[in-house]
Amino acid sequence: RYSIHPGADKMYYDLRDLYLWRGMKRDIAEYVSRCLTYSKIKAEHQKPSGLLQQPEIPEWKWEKITIDLVTKLPRSSGGYDAIWVIVDRLTKSAHFLPIREDYKTKKLARIYINEIVARHGVLVSIISDRDGRFASHLWQALQEVLGTKLHMSTSYHPETDGQSERTIQTLEDMLRACVMGFGGSWDTRLPLVEFSYNNTYHTSINQVPLDEIKIDENLHFVEEPIEIVERDVKKLKRRRISLVKVRWNSQQGAEYTWELEDQFRKKYPHLFTEPVPSSSVAT
Known part of the structure; x- marks a missing residue:
């Protein structure tokens, strides 16, 4: 109530750094859908x-x-x-x-x-x-x-x-x-x-506005991975290579790259906290 929650998605991102439970996103969506105040004030917003x-x-x-x-x-x-x-x-x-x-x-x-x-x-x-x-x-x-x-x-x-x-x-x-x-x-x-x-999560920048913007020593914008959107496995003759598709916070908008999962997990372990859909095994 005191955060004046603006919707299910933003409320989820605001809370996930403090709390985590199985089915959290579904529970929050159900809570917001039953909120009387929210239903009265929330308008349909066209893109x-x-x-x-x-x-x-x-x-x-x-x-x-x-x-x-x-x-x-x-x-x-x-x-x-x-x-x-x-x-x-x-x-x-x-x-x-x-x-x-x-x-x-x-x-x-x-x-x-x-x-x-x-x-x-x-x-x-x-x-x-x-x-x-x-x-x-x-x-x-x-x-x-x-x-x-x-x-x-x-x-x-x-x-x-x-x-x-x-x-x-x-x-x-x-x-x-x-x-x-x-x-x-x-x-x-x-x-x-x-x-x-x-202090509310904004989907366009994938963080809250008061979070510090990442810059390098020359005051240039630093691109960082935002989330893992897909997993895949490349099957070779004698080994299988696990890959992850990553979304980056590029200045040109959303950008995606495929990365080796084991190396990427070591560098960005915080991105592997939630299940990600897998595509079919590649050969």
Whole structure:
């Protein structure tokens, strides 16, 4: 309840580092399916359309972000009626900032400096929605001084790169669940929702956003194996060679390779904790 679970798969990945039992994934799926709060707030989410132009994958956390606004919310006890959603495109971690729809560009710029630049430093680029304040001369002048490149979502897709759309849907689901479970004004629950979101497993990066991104000494992204998806056995005349098909966290998206099982097991034993489907024996 206190983690504001966002679904069976994410709840499973959040819990598996702490608990493990036979049939765990099935039990969690059954528990979530019977959750009254979950059934009330969870909407059917369609897969977002592909991009007209694919943005480059960032090489460092909090250097390239997307920003969007959730508007038309009921006015909170603090006088807010909107949320500024700011998402790091690499780690998928996010900040949910309560604002008012009538805030001018100058006010948003001050919040941006205090909440984002002060925490994460000057950014490389921003993909924003088509709100007029993000196209204003003041906003563009600020980013030009900071050396941050601006891209409007119309250059890619009406919902930026799809990341903001998915994050906003998750935010709305979690916020509804939190208010239903604890009551009170939504803005008082927003910090709890942000904390929960940033500690939730994300399938697109196969980890929680607050987990450290693996880099080498030159600050370059390090590819690592994520999971074993299949096993096979190569049958020769006098021996059998066990192979595993591995999915990697490549910058270009999901990549798969076949590896020798005995060598791979020694290097990455943590990937051999769950049963993996086997293909037919090769000859």
